[in-house]
Amino acid sequence: xxxxxxxxxxxxxxxxxxxxxxxxxxxxxxxxxxxxxxxxxxxxxxxxx
Amino acid sequence: xxxxxxxxxxxxxxxxxxxxxxxxxxxxxxxxxxxxxxxxxxxxxxxxxxxxxxxxxxxxxxxxxxxxxxxxxxxxxxxxxxxxxxxxxxxxxxxxxxxxxxxxxxxxxxxxxxxxxxxxxxxxxxxxxxxxxxxxxxxxxxxxxxxxxxxxxxxxxxxxxxxxxxxxxxxxxxxxxxxxxxxxxxxxxxxxxxxxxxxxxxxxxxxxxxxxxxxxxxxxxxxxxxxxxxxxxxxxxxxxxxxxxx
Numbered sequence: 529x530x531x532x533x534x535x536x537x538x539x540x541x542x543x544x545x546x547x548x549x550x551x552x553x554x555x556x557x558x559x560x561x562x563x564x565x566x567x568x569x570x571x572x573x574x575x576x577x
Numbered sequence: 578x579x580x581x582x583x584x585x586x587x588x589x590x591x592x593x594x595x596x597x598x599x600x601x602x603x604x605x606x607x608x609x610x611x612x613x614x615x616x617x618x619x620x621x622x623x624x625x626x627x628x629x630x631x632x633x634x635x636x637x638x639x640x641x642x643x644x645x646x647x648x649x650x651x652x653x654x655x656x657x658x659x660x661x662x663x664x665x666x667x668x669x670x671x672x673x674x675x676x677x678x679x680x681x682x683x684x685x686x687x688x689x690x691x692x693x694x695x696x697x698x699x700x701x702x703x704x705x706x707x708x709x710x711x712x713x714x715x716x717x718x719x720x721x722x723x724x725x726x727x728x729x730x731x732x733x734x735x736x737x738x739x740x741x742x743x744x745x746x747x748x749x750x751x752x753x754x755x756x757x758x759x760x761x762x763x764x765x766x767x768x769x770x771x772x773x774x775x776x777x778x779x780x781x782x783x784x785x786x787x788x789x790x791x792x793x794x795x796x797x798x799x800x801x802x803x804x805x806x807x808x809x810x811x812x813x814x815x816x817x818x819x820x821x822x823x
Binding site: 529530531532533534535536538539541542543545546549550552553554556557558560561564565567568571572574575 | 634638689
């Protein structure tokens with residue numbers, strides 16, 4: 529771990545908050561993608577039944 | 578027989594889905610690799626700046642996210658214009674898909690800028706031309722997404738959001754060039770420029786380039802994935818309407 533000196537809180541906060549936002553966006557993208565795909569597969573299944 | 582291919586053939590949803598499916602895993606892996614390498618390089622293996630101390634490490638998040646915040650809007654502008662002129666549904670859905678990515682990038686840029694500004698400028702926020710135009714761009718992103726959510730008819734929603742996107746482009750341009758237009762703000766000039774004299778030192782420059790590549794690839798991968806979801810959601814909506822009417 530590099531010595532961040534007196535700005536450790538600021539650097540840590542910048543990386544931490546950015547990680548939360550970006551990981552959250554990726555997770556939401558994957559979650560909604562799976563949810564919509566599952567619902568579409570079910571609807572296509574009902575249509576073809 | 579030779580089949581004529583053009584860019585417009587990708588506006589066909591089926592073709593778009595078939596083309597992007599094998600691309601996505603590679604793009605995602607490349608984005609992750611660039612981000613991991615760039616951020617580890619920048620965070621662990623670059624020195625402190627003689628004036629900014631360790632806060633210089635924030636540049637690896639702030640500059641790429643700010644760059645993508647503006648360029649995401651321009652991508653949305655191009656897609657919106659294609660929708661308005663050629664009525665290709667995939668382009669309207671791609672613009673819709675890009676907005677949450679753009680707003681997240683704008684928020685990352687605003688947050689990291691504020692966290693950096695606190696020790697360096699002595700304030701989290703100033704009504705500086707670039708900061709203010711970035712805040713307005715953020716509000717335009719929120720308005721754009723709210724408009725998509727508020728209108729039930731997808732074609733009307735695409736029309737109105739496209740017009741909003743064209744109007745908001747003024748602030749995307751201002752966010753990029755505010756430093757050049759008004760010289761009285763706190764925000765410094767561009768960290769990266771084609772004019773080599775304005776660039777940051779090489780020791781910071783190369784990891785920054787890798788991080789920028791990572792953010793660009795992440796943006797492309799997320800927009801492709803989200804556009805695929807929007808296409809599926811549109812199809813699902815059509816099937817559900819048919820079920821209700823049957």
